[in-house]
Amino acid sequence: MTKRGARRSAAEDPNLPCPCGSGLPYAQCCGPLHRGESTAATAEALMRSRFSAFAVGDADYLLRSWHSSTRPARLRLDPGQRWTGLEILGTDRGGLFDTAGTVRFRAHYREAGRPGVQEEHSRFVREDGRWVYLDAVPE
Template identity: 60%
Template structure:
């Protein structure tokens, strides 16, 4: 995997914050053993992919209309924690949805967070990230 691999969570929680080990939670999506069943689960798995530097998964789950050619991981940035603030649609019977989240990080020993309300669509049975509806970068706590 490209990018910076970061310390994993403890054995009872995934990087995404759900109470399951990484291998049983986001790891199965990253390996291709399963597809994220909802927009929120896709967003959580993408956060985990940024955390472990899984460029292939990030590109595979990015809508072709907005997908960059590659991911430039910032080696000085360490993702710390994810908060899901709200969702609309994005469930088992939906074809699109949004997930509002806040991702906390540390860069050059300074804490910060980025907040985004992301749009997702279901295409050929798989949820894909389209892009931000709103992006609110923040520096500091």
């Protein structure tokens, strides 16, 4: 049971806008990827779906979409951190016919009532034909 007035997430109401910022409902955007009904067509689409997974608390999807050579054994998401917005700052390759690509992004969150930002330049590759997160490019 949720507390009265608590904010509902896109995972609880798939008609809410997708956390990735596409403007589409979660059910038509990142929801099918999270449920394993489809795969990301591009590195950017995977990045967006991973941000949404953080936003809705889907650690299983995050692990499934992580490259086998860099994936942690388990992942514990911080329940006190609420992911609030995503900005894609740039991409390099990572398209339909590529096997690797990078996405630079800025992810916004709130923790203990304070805003925060995580900026990263992430590498993505295809593993078994599907896009997966490899690691962050050292700055």
